[in-house]
Amino acid sequence: MGGHVSATQIASLCCTNSSMFFKLTRSSLFKMRLPLIPISMGVLGKNTIIPLFQISKASSRHRLLKSIARLIPRYERCTCDECEVFSGIFGNTFWHQNVSPTLHYWLNKHSLPSLPMSAFPHLRKICTTGFIVDPNGSNTYLIHPERLALSTLYISGGRSLLVTPQTSFLANQYMRLHQPHYTHTRIVVEGFGHSDLLIGEESYKKVFPHILSHIRSSEEDQRNGVTRLQESKYSKEALSWGDDLYGERKKGFLSWVSPLVLFWLFMMFSLIVASYLL
Ligand SMILES: [Zn+2]
Structure with a gap:
């Protein structure tokens, strides 16, 4: 990249x-395999930079994408709108209990005023x-x-x-x-x-x-x-290519709940986008 x-x-x-x-x-892989990114890029059109701050001016396309991002399931919910939108697009990037309130405020209210999305199709190729x-x-x-x-x-x-x-x-x-x-x-x-x-x-x-x-x-x-x-x-x-002791922990049935919810949300997402574009 x-x-x-x-x-x-x-x-x-x-x-x-x-x-x-x-x-x-x-759950991240499932999300990546769904065509969420191509559809999101279609919704964004030419301006692929999303303003993240709640107080920033946003076009109707940006507002639509941010509204959908808020609905996407993730491990942890937050009371901060910027954090909700960012986590909806990326998934949670940190465990909240590990981050101080001061840093959380700085991250969401100062550090990242906008999110360029143009690299996401490439990132999707790498991830899948x-x-x-x-x-x-x-x-x-x-x-x-x-x-x-x-x-x-x-x-x-x-x-x-x-x-x-x-x-x-x-x-x-x-x-x-x-x-x-x-x-x-x-x-x-x-x-x-x-x-x-x-x-x-x-x-x-x-x-x-x-x-x-x-x-x-x-x-x-x-x-x-x-x-x-x-x-x-x-x-x-070193050369044995053996199993990793720290491989993804099996989380039983609950680990499949998120992909299922994502699937139904994706269907809803497609309907909203289709009705918006048609
Ligand atoms: Zn947060």
């Missing part, structure tokens, strides 16, 4: 809940494919692992939102397989979802130490002019 930066310009890489693999939670592809859906990136000659740290939240910890698991396996002479670490932090890994009230204690440690060890490796193969109890598992 914007070309690539040569690895020679990057000292090391740290990703939270993102990687070359996109393994979505069951399961790994990074170009805007035409072609696998042009994963076939070049030699471009990723650097140390990596992949961090996932253990209480999944949007993507599952498989996202970091597969990335870590890929890097160990293709760049075995660099250090590759993967961490799953329990209790965190998606963006709360970075903006959570407890992130400085539970997440940032891993990032700092990764930066320090990468700098040390570069100073010493060596790359090292991480020797750990997991090294034997």
Whole structure:
């Protein structure tokens, strides 16, 4: 989604809940497979930037899409309208209990006045494919692992939102397989979802130490002019492509309720859009 930066310009890489693999939670994947994004882009027309603030002026097309976004099911509801609209479009990006009220207010009332949607069709292709592809859906990136000659740290939240910890698991396996002479670490932090890994009230204690440690060890490796193969109890598992201990937890019948609700909402959504456009 914007070309690539040569690895020679990057000292090391740290990703939270993102990687070359996109393994979505069951409800997020279901939502992505429905043609919600193509229909939304049709509703938006030429102006694909949605004003998010409640007080902002919005066109009738934007107001329609925001109204529909408020109806889309998600794990947590909120009293803040901006948060409701954003979560309707993306899904919840953080667990509210992990974020302070001050940060929540800043995020919704100051930080993001508008949401550009033009990249969403590309994002949908990536999410439904399961790994990074170009805007035409072609696998042009994963076939070049030699471009990723650097140390990596992949961090996932253990209480999944949007993507599952498989996202970091597969990335870590890929890097160990293709760049075995660099250090590759993967961490799953329990209790965190998606963006709360970075903006959570407890992130400085539970997440940032891993990032700092990764930066320090990468700098040390570069100073010493060596790359090292991480020797750990997991090294034997590195190429085994085994199951992930932190895979998406089975949530029983309830995990299917959301997709069902989504399906019926999608039907309703289609009817509203059709009656609006006809
Ligand atoms: Zn909220």
